[in-house]
Amino acid sequence: MDQHHDDHAHQGPPPKEVSHPVLWTVGLLVSAAVIVGFFVYWWGIGAVHGRDLGPIPLKPKAAPPVDHAALIADRGDAVLAKGELIYANKCASCHGADGTQPTAGHIRNLAKDAFKAPDGGGPYGFFLTLTNGLGAQMPAYKASLSVEDRYAVTHFVREKIVKTKNADHYLADDPAPVKAKIPRPTAGGTGAGEAEVVPWEVKPPKGIEALMAHDAAAAERRIAALQGWVAASGLGSVDSAALAAARPGHLDALAAAARQGADGEVAGVAVLARILPLRSQSELADIHRRLAAAPAGVPQ
Ligand code: HEC
Numbered sequence: 001m002d003q004h005h006d007d008h009a010h011q012g013p014p015p016k017e018v019s020h021p022v023l024w025t026v027g028l029l030v031s032a033a034v035i036v037g038f039f040v041y042w043w044g045i046g047a048v049h050g051r052d053l054g055p056i057p058l059k060p061k062a063a064p065p066v067d068h069a070a071l072i073a074d075r076g077d078a079v080l081a082k083g084e085l086i087y088a089n090k091c092a093s094c095h096g097a098d099g100t101q102p103t104a105g106h107i108r109n110l111a112k113d114a115f116k117a118p119d120g121g122g123p124y125g126f127f128l129t130l131t132n133g134l135g136a137q138m139p140a141y142k143a144s145l146s147v148e149d150r151y152a153v154t155h156f157v158r159e160k161i162v163k164t165k166n167a168d169h170y171l172a173d174d175p176a177p178v179k180a181k182i183p184r185p186t187a188g189g190t191g192a193g194e195a196e197v198v199p200w201e202v203k204p205p206k207g208i209e210a211l212m213a214h215d216a217a218a219a220e221r222r223i224a225a226l227q228g229w230v231a232a233s234g235l236g237s238v239d240s241a242a243l244a245a246a247r248p249g250h251l252d253a254l255a256a257a258a259r260q261g262a263d264g265e266v267a268g269v270a271v272l273a274r275i276l277p278l279r280s281q282s283e284l285a286d287i288h289r290r291l292a293a294a295p296a297g298v299p300q
Contacts, residue, residue: 067185071151072123075159083156086149090141091157099161106137110157111165121162122174124182126154219248225299226251233294235287239276246275255299258292268292 088097095102099110108116115121117129130150133140141150163170173179203209230243230251243251250271257268268288269281276284292298 065185066147066183068124068127068147068182069185071148072127072182074151075155079152080156080159082149083152083154084160086145086153087156090145091153099157100165108138110161113166114169119178119181120171120175121158121169122171122178123151123154123158124174125171125178126158127151130154222299223248223251226255229255229294229296229299230291232296233291235290239287242276250275254288254291257288258294258298259300261292262289264288264292 087099093103094107095110100112102109115125115129117125117134119125119128121129127150129138130141130145130153132142145153158170174182204212226248227244231240233240235243243254246254253271254268257264257271260267265285265288268291269284272279272284272287273281276287279287
């Protein structure tokens with residue numbers, strides 16, 4: 001600064017200092033401190049929260065897809081050994097240690113009896129019996145055994161007990177109707193044996209269904225009326241057929257134009273041009289006039 005002033009001393013008074021460097025510096029330091037402080041505080045809060053809450057899941061984990069076909073096919077030693085353990089833990093108390101000695105008369109003798117569940121004793125039918133239980137006495141294992149575990153015990157009982165001691169009632173495969181029920185692998189399927197949820201197959205509530213049926217019936221009557229109108233207008237059979245097959249929205253637009261007679265000609269011709277693309281404008285105008293003059297009137 002001094003150097004600067006000296007340089008200009010001979011040219012007149014030094015230029016007036018319009019800003020104060022100390023104030024600027026202090027201002028800069030204060031804003032930097034505020035920004036740094038804000039982030040430190042912010043991170044501090046975040047850390048404290050994180051410690052209290054533990055990891056926060058971004059979204060619920062989807063259940064892994066269940067591949068029933070693969071589980072039905074896998075009857076290897078590891079699976080059978082696992083099934084044997086589960087059998088000892090969960091089933092032997094009722095069905096007997098080796099399946100031949102049920103502990104009460106109403107319990108199925110796995111080494112002798114037939115399968116009576118509606119889906120039978122094939123691999124998937126057996127799995128469904130375990131999943132949903134049977135009658136009042138055979139428990140459901142949907143909640144207490146995983147899908148894999150239910151298949152493991154299914155395979156153990158079928159391959160090691162039924163097949164060897166009860167061969168008459170051993171089914172290598174499920175009957176076709178049961179097989180058809182085997183769910184395909186789905187992401188997020190529950191694997192509880194129930195069919196996968198297909199949104200467009202979910203039925204709406206009763207009242208809504210009635211309303212929809214009512215609307216659908218009304219819509220069908222309207223389409224029939226429009227098609228009858230086209231047929232009665234005395235157009236050539238080719239044109240009548242093309243118009244009768246047109247989209248309901250197009251037919252409605254045609255009827256709306258026809259109700260206006262000559263005033264609706266432009267609109268009518270525009271719609272007709274989409275349904276009968278090969279006709280000339282004058283032919284379309286003629287068709288519009290015939291539709292407007294239909295003997296039985298234009299549907300409202
Ligand atoms: C609390 C006793 C009890 C336990 C535990 C039990 N069951 Fe049963 N189980 C029954 C009874 C009772 C029936 C007969 C049900 C009926 O016919 O109404 C039966 C029937 C069955 C059937 C015949 C199904 C059919 O189609 O006829 C199979 C297979 C079976 N159990 C397997 C198992 C397996 C595997 C386990 C272990 C995961 C198991 N059960 C655990 C009581 C039990």
